[in-house]
Amino acid sequence: MFTHGLKGSAAPRTPPDVHAARQATSADSHSVSLRVTSSPSPLRARLDSPARLASPDHVSDAEHAIPDSGGTRHADREAIPASPSDNVTNSSPYVDETLRTVVRRYRLTPLAIESAQTPHLNPSTQLAIAIEQGRQTITRGEKPSSMLQCVFVAALAQLIKDAMRPASADPAFAMMLLKHRFPNVNEYVALSSTARDDYQTIRKATNAIAHPGKLRHMTPGAQRDALTGLYHCVSSSTWHTLDDTVLRLLDMPEVVGNASLNQGLKALLESKALQRLRRIEVLETHEHVSDYRAMRDRYGPASKSAMAVSEGAISQQRGAEVESLAAQACGALAERLNELEKNRMIYRTVTSMCVPRSMPGHPDRAKGEWDVVLLKRAHADPTDEWDICLLIEAKASIDAAATDFPRLLRGLRSLAKADENVVYAFETQQGIVRLRGASLRALPTTDTRLAATVLYCSDASAENAPRLLGAASRMQLLSAHASLDYASALARTGDADSRILDVVWHDVLNAPRWHAVLNQYPTLSTVRELMVHPDDLLAAINRQETGDAQSTQARAPHAKHPPEIGPDTATGSSS
16 A cells, blocks of 8 residues: 655645545565655744644744845944844734734644545645655655656656546647647747847838838839838738749839849848748748647637737736735734824835835845835834835735745845845835845845745635646656657657656656756745735734733723722721
8 A cells, every 4th residue: 555645735734635546566565655754844843833823824934044245324223123234124012913823724634544545645645745755755864766767757658658648638738749849840949039130120110111101102103013012911910922023023024123122122031031931931831830830829818919908907807906915914014003103104105116126136036026015114203214024915816826835935035135234225106115135135035934024915715725736847757858859759659668768767867957847846835824804804904903902901900990899998987
């Protein structure tokens, strides 16, 4: 019997809906254990410590790191409250308690899977377990077993077969497979990547020769008709007809005698852009290219098409709605904090905070804009300098947050290189805000130290059986060269040797470009730990407010229950 254990479901704790997967066995039918039982991560260990955990749904704050160093200089002032630099971004016990008690409906909780046979694991879950156990084994300084490799290979082979099955075919994988199997499809895809720029090049060259505005002043006749046809060829993208039209024009005596027009037509005819567009036109007549184009059209609208623009607008609107919900929750938190500060307006919320280019060491592919930020006024005297108290990123889905997470870490590391003696100007929707470099330097820069400073906010539904293999990791596994070779063999003969997939296992464990896949489960766990629903954040703030009111009543019971006045008290006599 196979035995498995893995943190894998989100509340409510129900078993996953699993599908059939191949059981990996050796020739002598030995079994293999896939139990994932390593010690919890530093973030999980801190979050789950008895001193910080009020209930299974509560998450504590994580300690801050002091990053290495990297506007305007300012004189020393007394901060409110004066605090060590490593705590400058965690300046309110109220915020700490709110983050500790907010329900984390998306977090992964322990899930025991007793057997790979009953019920069967789906291949995605089995791959996630195998990869995570392989990672943990390497972390311990050991070598993953050959039987674990067999489990991985069998699960990947089944994943590929499922992606090829007509009833559940994955269009993206089918397109990759066509490109891998047929050179003409591969050539078509490569040429298509520059087709839009090539079209614009030909359009510009044609306008210089045959724009209707130019032709209005030309004497009617064969030359004008041919130039008009040339213009329409570009508009209709009929490149071979354009080719023939240019050749016909070059044979006309009036064109031969016009050096400028003759030179422009020859340059157009010899253009590399036109050659590529003509080749695309030929390739589009091939059967497999036609299949590829049909799949592409079914899978999604063409880039920059009207439908693509429409879908992009809908996606942007969806993101804006989630960001608005996050901003409302953060605004409520700022309002409550200011009430505790006797309405001194110490805290404020800003949105769409853009990182200035003047920041030192701002890398490519790092987060350059932060959705919602809770700020705290830096000094006791009136000033416009602020410290970061909480960063909130709004995401429409868990997959979107997991994909964003590396950019978020790069963005934090960039901010943490700030000069502590410089004040930096950040643009926001509420205007310019000036942040102290010391506050930026104190931001956490590792995934185990984020819980007190960073939240992902989403209104997505919490799944009963969350996917343990992320969408990006799944696609990288499917698009591996060996995976496509295996799929090609299946498509040709209906059968293939799965040992061809062994190289994928070794790459996942060792190759740098597979680092994200190897660490995909810890990343997913961290992202889900940081993710909250805006309703849950508001509820935590309200609970805190209710708790404060009850605490005040408990400390001052006489305010509600004055002492009784008896006869002796009324007469002023004493016993």
